Amino acid sequence: MLALKAFKYRLYPTEQQEVLLNKTFGCVRVVWNHNVEVFNKFDKNLAQQEQPLTSTLLRKKFDWMNEVSASALQQKEIDFKAFKKDYFSKTRKKKVGRPSFKHRDAVQKYRLPNQKFTLNKNTIRLEKRGKVKLVLDRPVPDDCKFMSVTVSKNLCNQFFASVLVETRIIQKPKTGKVIGLDLGIKAFLTGSDETTIKNPSYFRESQARLAKAQRHLSRKQKGSSRRKKAKLKVAQIHNNIANQRKDFIHKTTIKLVNNYDFIAIESLNVVGMVNNRKLAKSVSDASFSKFTEVLSYKAAWYGKKVVKVDRWFASSKICSCCGWKDKELKLSDRTFKCKVCGMEKNRDLNASENILKEALRVSSAIRTPSEC
Ligand SMILES: [Zn+2]
Incomplete structure (x- = not known):
């Protein structure tokens, strides 16, 4: 059986990398918050609704956004689209509230698709951030397929990379119990x-x-x-x-x-x-x-x-x-x-x-x- 599994590792970025990672979190937040802002402006009395800027247009508008991975911004856009789809879905089972802004003093995250990172023995190469030191305390299975990586920072200022892979799972022997x-x-x-x-x-x-x-x-x-x-x-x-x-x-x-x-x-x-x-x-x-x-x-x-x-x-x-x-x-x-x-x-x-x-x-x- 194929299943998705996440492997989470602690990252040890250099001071310079830390600054750059924080910039990425910041830019990703801008993409999300911009989408939230436009979404909340929805007014049914207007014939023409305001459309959010795509991440490409946001990057044109804000030059400093080019310092970070374009893929990370796109992934956040995809997340928002997924949220919207869920919000308007008629078949969803759980109640979904209005979207909320992301704050800088919460847990920070950004995601990269599989072509944009490489997991090595003691490092992970992240697009536009280079090789970041990591502790590979649990190896990923040999034949797995890399899907994405989520880089995060918790409230204690610790950085992590959670690598999502698709892997074949061997079933456990039956015990009859x-x-x-x-x-x-x-x-x-x-x-x-x-x-x-x-x-x-x-x-x-x-x-x-x-x-x-x-x-x-x-x-x-x-x-x-x-x-x-x-x-x-x-x-x-x-x-x-x-x-x-x-x-x-x-x-x-x-x-x-x-x-x-x-x-x-x-x-x-x-x-x-x-x-x-x-x-x-x-x-x-x-x-x-x-x-x-x-x-x-x-x-x-x-x-x-x-x-x-x-x-x-x-x-x-x-x-x-x-x-x-x-x-x-x-x-x-x-x-x-x-x-x-x-x-x-x-x-x-x-x-x-x-x-x-x-x-x-x-x-x-x-x-x-x-x-x-
Ligand atoms: Zn009895």
Whole structure:
């Protein structure tokens, strides 16, 4: 199976290159913001609408734009066209808001198509920027096809190159094993075969550090250099948390995809859960939606199956053995006790078994295994 994969590397530009990269980000921003501005001027009462200038015309108008790669500007134009198409699409599923301006103090990005960059052993050659030093900590597969590269700068002033390639993915061997997962607050996940994965404690520790840094920042005077420093500190902690989470999700999902052929999960109402303030921190820590997304695409890559069970299905209130429903079960009840068959089980384990059963029921592809 062919799939798109991104490989992200840290870049170490020289001071001069840094200036040039920042210029590219700036010019790309001009292209985007110009398009946004014209888009927002749309007036249905006018017979003739204003049309945005193409990147070629913008380059003619602003001489300094010629210092940067024309392809990078074109790619941004393509992005805006894609946005517009999505905005006016009648079949789109998600709501798309009006376009917003890109600011210089946000994460910066620009993209180059495949002919405009070359990935070498310790460097990447970027059009108009030359060879930039990079650390190739994860090589791209030998037979892959290069699609594009996205150069970015985060809020901690770190530069990255994310190389997108098309590659053949070898499916993982089948194990014949199935699992139902209950995602939760106490344990990150509980599997129907009694595997549990805890929420890493470092999420909490980083959250505490973040809260402290934010308090620190709020006391600094606007425009002062101390404020700037405190702001960078906050950005660094955010960055750390994001990296830890990415790493945790990557490791957990690959473990599941290696071990199971069929994975059942509940489609979560994450927004609803986050609104409940008491649960909010743990839920956002655990980042269920990201986990579900990564698990789903990895399963698709490696020939495994993820089935989502309707979130209204009362997984925790049903006895996984006889099907009796405990309507009075409270969130604080950690053990499920069945008044009909007498089964007593950890609440999350019972829920995960129900999720697995329900997923197997709705999915006709796989036979139902023996009941409990
Ligand atoms: Zn029962």
